[in-house]
Amino acid sequence: MRAVFAALALAVAFAMPHMALAQGDPASGAKAYYICYNCHSLEPGVHLTGPSLAGLWGKKAGSVEGFTRYSQALQAAEFAWTEQTLDAWFKDPKALVPRSTMILRNMEHAGVRANLIAFLKIALGPGGRAEVVAQGLLSDEHAMGRVPKALRDAAPDRQVTGIRHCGDAYVVSTADGAETLFWERNLHFKTDAGDRGPRPGHPVLVEIGSVGDRASVVFASPAELALAVEHTCP
Numbered sequence: 729m730r731a732v733f734a735a736l737a738l739a740v741a742f743a744m745p746h747m748a749l750a751q752g753d754p755a756s757g758a759k760a761y762y763i764c765y766n767c768h769s770l771e772p773g774v775h776l777t778g779p780s781l782a783g784l785w786g787k788k789a790g791s792v793e794g795f796t797r798y799s800q801a802l803q804a805a806e807f808a809w810t811e812q813t814l815d816a817w818f819k820d821p822k823a824l825v826p827r828s829t830m831i832l833r834n835m836e837h838a839g840v841r842a843n844l845i846a847f848l849k850i851a852l853g854p855g856g857r858a859e860v861v862a863q864g865l866l867s868d869e870h871a872m873g874r875v876p877k878a879l880r881d882a883a884p885d886r887q888v889t890g891i892r893h894c895g896d897a898y899v900v901s902t903a904d905g906a907e908t909l910f911w912e913r914n915l916h917f918k919t920d921a922g923d924r925g926p927r928p929g930h931p932v933l934v935e936i937g938s939v940g941d942r943a944s945v946v947f948a949s950p951a952e953l954a955l956a957v958e959h960t961c962p
């Protein structure tokens with residue numbers, strides 16, 4: 729009996745090889761891409777949390793030039809990106825590549841994946857960023873990805889001139905003469921040594937979240953972190 733079912737399943741699979749990958753609609757797929765924009769750019773060489781997806785169609789997995797934060801697992805993967813592998817990746821990245829690190833939710837619907845892949849066929853093809861904008865599928869801003877703001881020329885109220893730790897608070901002084909208090913759990917310390925980071929020696933205060941009680945201080949290098957905070961209470 730089991731053999732009969734197996735044979736039947738096989739026959740169905742062969743009769744309808746494309747059943748699982750129905751033709752998708754790129755315009756609907758572009759909407760599904762909004763979540764990807766948080767971590768990926770379609771501009772070549774622009775790497776965010778994830779690598780630039782420019783020109784990825786047909787390319788070997790884990791091989792985008794200049795992206796240095798791949799998991800070992802994805803780097804070692806031996807397949808190329810096609811309709812089939814992308815579908816498996818979006819369905820469950822860790823099932824396709826165990827120990828890979830991309831976090832993705834809400835892609836269990838095959839129709840949603842088919843639409844997304846129809847969109848990606850254009851977006852990940854030659855000149856994809858310009859093409860999706862030209863076809864009216866995606867705004868140029870979304871095609872570029874959520875690139876953090878450049879911090880070189882921060883306004884005085886963002887330029888950090890001193891940081892003190894006292895009790896459970898950080899007191900952050902800025903170039904406009906203000907002092908702002910943060911609960912120590914709400915102030916994040918970050919670095920950006922790249923083009924978009926602050927100038928050396930000029931850390932910048934950046935608000936995070938929408939409530940107004942959380943912020944990051946971004947430094948130009950980790951070496952600056954060690955010298956940044958004084959432990960004094962008035």
Ligand code: HEC
Nearest residue numbers: 763764767777778779789790791792798799802828829830
């Ligand atoms: C939270 C951040 C995040 C989101 C959201 C995200 N990705 Fe990723 N993506 C990553 C990271 C990180 C990697 C590298 C994973 C690794 O190295 O294991 C990756 C890898 C990939 C790869 C393989 C790249 C390569 O060079 O082989 C593809 C394709 C991809 N993502 C497409 C997408 C698409 C399309 C979406 C939206 C449906 C999406 N990602 C959403 C972070 C994200």
